[in-house]
Amino acid sequence: MRGAGLLAGLLAIPGLAQSAPRAPVDYAAERAAIARYQDADQRLQDAGWRLARANAPFCPVVVQAIGLQLQDMASYGVPAIARTALGLRREIAVQTAARGSPAAASGAFTRNREIAALGPLDPNSLAAAPQFEWQRLARLHNHIEAMLTEHGGIAVVFADGETARVAPVEVCASRFELMGDGDKAVADGARVVIGVGFPAFAYPEDEIFAALVAHELAHNVLGHDAWLDRHGRSDRNVRRIEREADRLVPWLLANAGHDPAAGPRFMRRWGARHDAGLRMRRKHEGWDERAQHMERELPAVAALLAATGKADWAVHFRREISIAD
Ligand SMILES: [Zn+2]
Known part of the structure; x- marks a missing residue:
């Protein structure tokens, strides 16, 4: 309650x-x-x-x-x-x-x-x-x-x-579920589950809200939960998959017709107020670094959009982990 x-x-x-x-x-x-x-x-x-x-x-x-x-x-x-x-x-x-x-x-x-x-x-x-x-x-x-x-x-x-x-x-094979309690956002491989108390529900811009959803969807489409099951949930492993999910956000947004820069905008808005600091820092980098990782994807996404009309991350996205492991 x-x-x-x-x-x-x-x-x-x-x-x-x-x-x-x-x-x-x-x-x-x-x-x-x-x-x-x-x-x-x-x-x-x-x-x-x-x-x-x-x-x-x-x-x-x-x-x-x-x-x-x-x-x-x-x-x-x-x-x-x-x-x-x-x-x-x-x-x-x-x-x-x-x-x-x-x-x-x-x-x-x-x-x-x-x-x-x-x-x-x-x-x-x-x-x-x-x-x-x-x-x-x-x-x-x-x-x-x-x-x-x-x-x-x-x-x-x-x-x-x-x-x-x-x-x-x-x-893409992922369901989206709202939870009536809490302010967390998680992805378990099959579902994206977001608590109704998550701060992004208060953000009026749909593309900023979509950036949150895209981060969680990224975990599912990149197979992160299963990879962590195989390799262990060490802080180092979690940081790697979190960075990879962040970096995919602009690609997912771009294909959906959103401004890919809404990714780093979400991270700066959310992080400036809700970053849990050192406790969270073990598993995530700071929100400013996370926003920068997203920003570094923008030129590649823009170039692909200009050349092909889509951002084919299945071919062009550089993975942080080997999913074949
Ligand atoms: Zn995450």
Whole structure:
């Protein structure tokens, strides 16, 4: 729990432990708190989609995706409050359709629209824990990906009976998940997970926010988690993969149509206020050095963009580690 100014509204946000309330529930506040959380998730999914889609030609592993993020009432601390606040009867509804994705282009996936079927599966029929459930959502996103891979599309039936048929496109194999608690950003090889309290959510410029997401995506597309598993998480090894992720940021941004210099701009803005100093310094270099590493990539990125219209990092990016080890 963070701070003393918690509204009843935060009762229903996933990740916050909370017992059933004794006071009457302020559903307007609940609704507003959930909407703020969903706004943050939308921003993350928009940024993640744009990067993962534009860099697909260079990613070592790609997957079929439509840019749809679901929500599960069972993931909330008090599901009954969330369901009432949102006016839902079922368990599973739309959370976000990423901007520019096939799901968004269909126009069908509006926020909080209830879902009755994902292909042959009624997602509401799967067993789930009574609260703080996250596995069901992961299984449903796996199910969607499997349908897209095996059938080249998916028919999604909404609670009102309408059906949307959506065909996928290729994206880099990484999911993006907002965490309802904390201010950390991590990448575990399959997912980029960012806490809703991370300072970059307060940065108004989308390309600066995208630089944070790009750093975490870089860890996944460069195979860092698996490499650390093989070679050990010594401070020296972590510094190497952190530097490599920083250096890839301008490339990922450029392919997504962002200013690649938003990378060092993010690092200077974030670092000047949040660099944890010596404690962090063992695993990361100082934010000023990190910004400089990013800046040194800019001429190569600019030259490739001018010559070929893209920044092919699969061919032209100099690795800090040998991924074949
Ligand atoms: Zn990192």
